Amino acid sequence: xxxxxxxxxxxxxxxxxxxxxxxxxxxxxxxxxxxxxxxxxxxxxxxxxxxxxxxxxxxxxxxxxxxxxxxxxxxxxxxxxxxxxxxxxxxxxxxxxxxxxxxxxxxxxxxxxxxxxxxxxxxxxxxxxxxxxxxxxxxxxxxxxxxxxxxxxxxxxxxxxxxxxxxxxxxxxxxxxxxxxxxxxxxxxxxxxxxxxxxxxxxxxxxxxxxxxxxxxxxxxxxxxxxxxxxxxxxxxxxxxxxxxxxxxxxxxxxxxxxxxxxxxxxxxxxxxxxxxxxxxxxxxxxxxxxxxxxxxxxxxxxxxxxxxxxxxxxxxxxxxxxxxxxxxxxxxxxxxxxxxxxxxxxxxxxxxxxxxxxxxxxxxxxxxxxxxxxxxxxxxxxxxxxxxxxxxxxxxxxxxxxxxxxxxxxxxxxxxxxxxxxxxxxxxxxxxxxxxxxxxxxxxxxxxxxxxxxxxxxxxxxxxxxxxxxxxxxxxxxxxxxxxxxxxxxxxxxxxxxxxxxxxxxxxxxxxxxxxxxxxxxxxxxxxxxxxxxxxxxxxxxxxxxxxxxxxxxxxxxxxxxxxxxxxxxxxxxxxxxxxxxxxxxxxxxxxxxxxxxxxxxxxxxxxxxxxxxxxxxxxxxxxxxxxxxxxxxxxxxxxxxxxxxxxxxxxxxxxxxxxxxxxxxxxxxxx
Numbered sequence: 195x196x197x198x199x200x201x202x203x204x205x206x207x208x209x210x211x212x213x214x215x216x217x218x219x220x221x222x223x224x225x226x227x228x229x230x231x232x233x234x235x236x237x238x239x240x241x242x243x244x245x246x247x248x249x250x251x252x253x254x255x256x257x258x259x260x261x262x263x264x265x266x267x268x269x270x271x272x273x274x275x276x277x278x279x280x281x282x283x284x285x286x287x288x289x290x291x292x293x294x295x296x297x298x299x300x301x302x303x304x305x306x307x308x309x310x311x312x313x314x315x316x317x318x319x320x321x322x323x324x325x326x327x328x329x330x331x332x333x334x335x336x337x338x339x340x341x342x343x344x345x346x347x348x349x350x351x352x353x354x355x356x357x358x359x360x361x362x363x364x365x366x367x368x369x370x371x372x373x374x375x376x377x378x379x380x381x382x383x384x385x386x387x388x389x390x391x392x393x394x395x396x397x398x399x400x401x402x403x404x405x406x407x408x409x410x411x412x413x414x415x416x417x418x419x420x421x422x423x424x425x426x427x428x429x430x431x432x433x434x435x436x437x438x439x440x441x442x443x444x445x446x447x448x449x450x451x452x453x454x455x456x457x458x459x460x461x462x463x464x465x466x467x468x469x470x471x472x473x474x475x476x477x478x479x480x481x482x483x484x485x486x487x488x489x490x491x492x493x494x495x496x497x498x499x500x501x502x503x504x505x506x507x508x509x510x511x512x513x514x515x516x517x518x519x520x521x522x523x524x525x526x527x528x529x530x531x532x533x534x535x536x537x538x539x540x541x542x543x544x545x546x547x548x549x550x551x552x553x554x555x556x557x558x559x560x561x562x563x564x565x566x567x568x569x570x571x572x573x574x575x576x577x578x579x580x581x582x583x584x585x586x587x588x589x590x591x592x593x594x595x596x597x598x599x600x601x602x603x604x605x606x607x608x609x610x611x612x613x614x615x616x617x618x619x620x621x622x623x624x625x626x627x628x629x630x631x632x633x634x635x636x637x638x639x640x641x642x643x644x645x646x647x648x649x650x651x652x653x654x655x656x657x658x659x660x661x662x663x664x665x666x667x668x669x670x671x672x673x674x675x676x677x678x679x680x681x682x683x684x685x686x687x688x689x690x691x692x693x694x695x696x697x698x699x700x701x702x703x704x705x706x707x708x709x710x711x712x713x714x715x716x717x718x719x720x721x722x723x724x725x726x727x728x729x730x731x732x733x734x735x736x737x738x739x740x741x742x743x744x745x746x747x748x749x750x751x752x753x754x755x756x757x758x759x760x761x762x763x764x765x766x767x768x769x770x771x772x773x774x775x776x777x778x779x780x781x782x783x784x785x786x787x788x789x790x791x792x793x794x795x796x797x798x799x800x801x802x803x804x805x806x807x808x809x810x811x812x813x814x815x816x817x818x819x820x821x822x823x824x825x826x827x828x829x830x831x832x833x834x835x836x837x838x839x840x841x842x843x844x845x846x847x848x849x850x851x852x853x854x855x856x857x858x859x860x861x862x863x864x865x866x867x
Contacts, residue, residue: 200526206533208257212264213540224269228262235259268540273323273374280313280321281375286351292316292377293387294325296342297395301431306330309338310373311346325350326368326376329384339403340497341396343387348379357730357862358761360768370541398494402427405495408633413643418650421450425619426626428452428496437654443667444660445605446615448593452496454551457489457505459623461513464488485513495630501547507531508555524559528552546600550593557592558585561689579613586612595681598673602767606666614656622649670763672770674720680713721770726785726866728809729761730834730858735779735794735811738765745771748779750794750812750835761863779811786866791825799825807866810844811835818847831856831864 216224235255273279284290294311302308306328313323327346329338338344353365353376368374406429409419417437423429430438430450441447448455464485471477471484493506511531512524532552535542542548565584571577590608598604605611629646632638661667687706690699722742729736737748745766755776766774781799783790788806793799795812799821808827810816812835821827830848832841832855841857848855856864 200523200529202526202529202533204257205260206529206536208260209264209533209536210543212261213268213536213543214264215261216265216268216540217544220269220272220274224262224265228259228266231255231258231262264536264540267537271372271541276322278320278322280316280323280325280350283316283319283321284350286349289347289349290316290377291345291347292321292325292350294327294344294346295393296338296340296344297324299338299340299431302331303328306378307337310371311344314343323375324371324373326353326373328376328378330378330381332381338386339396340399341393343389343391345385345387346377346379347383348377350375350377352376355862357858358765359727359863359865360764361761362764370544372541394494395498398497401495402429402497405630405634411633411638411643413640414647415651417654418647421650421654422626422629422646424450425452425456425622426630428499428502437658440654440658440661442601442661443603443605443664444611444657445608446611446657446660448550449615449619451501451547452499453501453547454505454508454555455619456623457492457502457509459620460492460627461485461489461509463620463624482513486510489513492627500542500545501551504535504542504548505551507535508551525556528555528559546596549596553592553596554589557588560588561591562588564689578617582613582616583609586616591685595673595678598671599675599678602671602673603667603669604671605660606668607660607663611657611660615653618653622653625649670767672721672767674717674768676713676717676720680710680717683713684710723867724786725769726783727765728831728833728858728864729765730863731761732834732859735833735835736762737779737783737809738762739783739785740769740771743771744773745769745775747774747776748783749776750779788866791827793821807831809833810840813837813840818844819851822847822851822853827853829854829856831858833858 235252235258238251238255241251269275273281280292284292293314293316295314296309297312298310300308300310307330309327309329311325311327313321313325315321352374353368355365356363365374405427406423409422414422417434420432420434420437423432428451433450438447438450441450468481468484471481474480489506489509493502496502508528508531511527511534515524515527562584565587566581569580571580586609590612594604625646629638629642632642683706687703687710690703690706723740724742725738725740727738727740729738735750739746739748745762747762765771779792779794781792783792790807790809791799791805792809792811793814793816795814797814797816803825805825805827807829808821808825808831810830810832818830822830830844830853832844838859841859845855845857858864
């Protein structure tokens with residue numbers, strides 16, 4: 195692990211630590227931390243200048259400066275610390291008129307088109323901030339493009355968090371893209387604004403839309419078109435859900451997102467094609483300029499998506515380091531690109547694609563040479579296969595813990611799929627770029643289009659075959675964050691054991707293994723807790739009682755099982771519940787020294803003594819004040835099986851009687867521990 199000796203690696207670590215701290219602990223104090231650290235650094239530096247033997251204080255002060263830089267850089271981008279953010283000039287109770295510019299087109303839902311837009315002004319002053327727009331699908335409404343300016347009139351509200359535990363948190367996902375609010379304007383209250391302002395994103399989006407339109411030729415099938423759009427142009431919205439799921443099950447979902455893998459293929463292809471330029475005077479500089487221009491032109495072609503922008507930036511650093519013969523290490527260059535990207539946008543560190551890209555590249559640079567040296571192939575085919583094999587193993591070791599943590603599944607045939615797909619993908623990407631160029635010049639031969647279509651068809655058939663081997667797909671894996679950290683620490687410990695033994699390496703390996711065991715113990719303590727949860731599901735009543743690794747689900751309808759459906763499946767995985775059973779909801783539940791009375795549509799509650807909680811489900815016709823007077827509960831809960839009109843009436847009654855009211859459709863699942 196000699197790479198830790200590089201200063202940029204340590205600086206990046208403290209920068210990331212500062213960003214992470216600011217995400218979870220937001221405070222006005224952090225703005226004063228960086229100036230204070232800089233002042234300490236200057237004082238320590240002046241003292242250190244006069245000393246023959248340097249102390250550690252200067253290094254500590256420098257690391258604190260980068261920690262403070264991460265703190266300040268993250269917090270400066272939060273709406274509460276931006277005086278011109280539109281959230282300070284709107285009210286969630288009133289309609290707001292905003293001028294916005296479309297930044298990104300998202301995959302539409304069943305009833306709405308979805309856009310991420312940048313707020314420009316409110317007609318009175320310039321504003322900043324991003325907003326999520328849901329525009330109801332309307333045959334009379336023309337779809338918007340990236341760069342379009344619009345006036346929208348509607349109610350802006352905060353993006354709501356998930357209502358049930360362990361559900362995908364769309365609000366947190368949007369926060370990474372600086373989106374905290376959403377609006378659902380009526381199509382009749384949207385007006386397009388004519389503008390001549392030049393926008394790189396609008397220009398690149400028009401180029402991509404033009405090329406996508408060009409792909410609509412007889413030589414390409416519908417499924418093949420959608421894969422070509424994803425592989426070459428970064429447009430995934432047209433892929434059918436079944437095909438997308440097949441790529442995920444085969445462990446090949448990463449090839450559908452234009453990112454580091456695709457940019458790397460183009461980088462090495464251009465490096466080989468432009469190699470003759472080195473024979474010329476100043477050839478290296480010419481090769482550098484052309485290579486970087488081609489990479490950024492490809493980023494422009496794919497719409498300058500964040501994943502492509504990050505990958506092109508990373509490989510631009512590699513090009514600068516290698517083509518100018520700088521005496522540097524590849525990992526050093528990798529962390530240099532990481533450092534500058536996080537300075538540009540600190541929130542990228544929480545993006546799944548960003549983490550997967552850097553984890554894969556880091557493990558390839560660090561681990562692949564060690565694996566490759568385990569065997570010395572004599573012939574070129576052996577070297578090629580062994581190289582792909584070791585790259586796949588190194589990359590998978592890097593991304594597997596993250597992949598399991600985010601997606602709770604692991605494709606057992608990942609090695610087979612990568613051994614076939616990686617060489618195949620190189621041909622597909624290079625051939626695809628040629629196809630796009632010929633299409634744009636309108637000189638694409640029909641036989642070439644048919645050949646490329648057959649290649650994509652062959653790729654889809656192989657992926658579908660891999661995905662059909664369901665016995666090799668491990669799903670529903672319980673893998674909390676504490677285990678994610680533990681597995682990476684364990685990998686480091688095992689790799690230390692694989693090197694020639696010395697006392698320092700043995701010590702590091704034993705510490706890593708011990709740390710992993712401690713995390714395993716802490717995770718086992720977490721999974722022994724008991725919990726009662728009233729879930730939110732529209733039109734249904736679901737109550738879960740968890741005892742250790744056993745989950746008993748209480749529900750009104752026992753004719754169908756809910757264990758593999760929303761929202762129970764995610765809860766079972768998150769809580770690591772191995773034993774599952776279902777029963778009918780009783781009238782009374784006694785749990786954790788509390789008595790909960792369930793009042794359903796029958797409106798009968800044969801219970802006269804005091805209770806702690808009353809659960810209202812199935813729209814009971816009751817006199818709520820009479821129940822409160824007779825049972826004297828401390829809390830009333832209404833689940834998703836009730837009508838909104840009834841819920842609003844009950845809420846007003848509880849407000850009048852100064853009684854706590856919990857509606858799962860607003861406050862989320864009710865949890866009792």
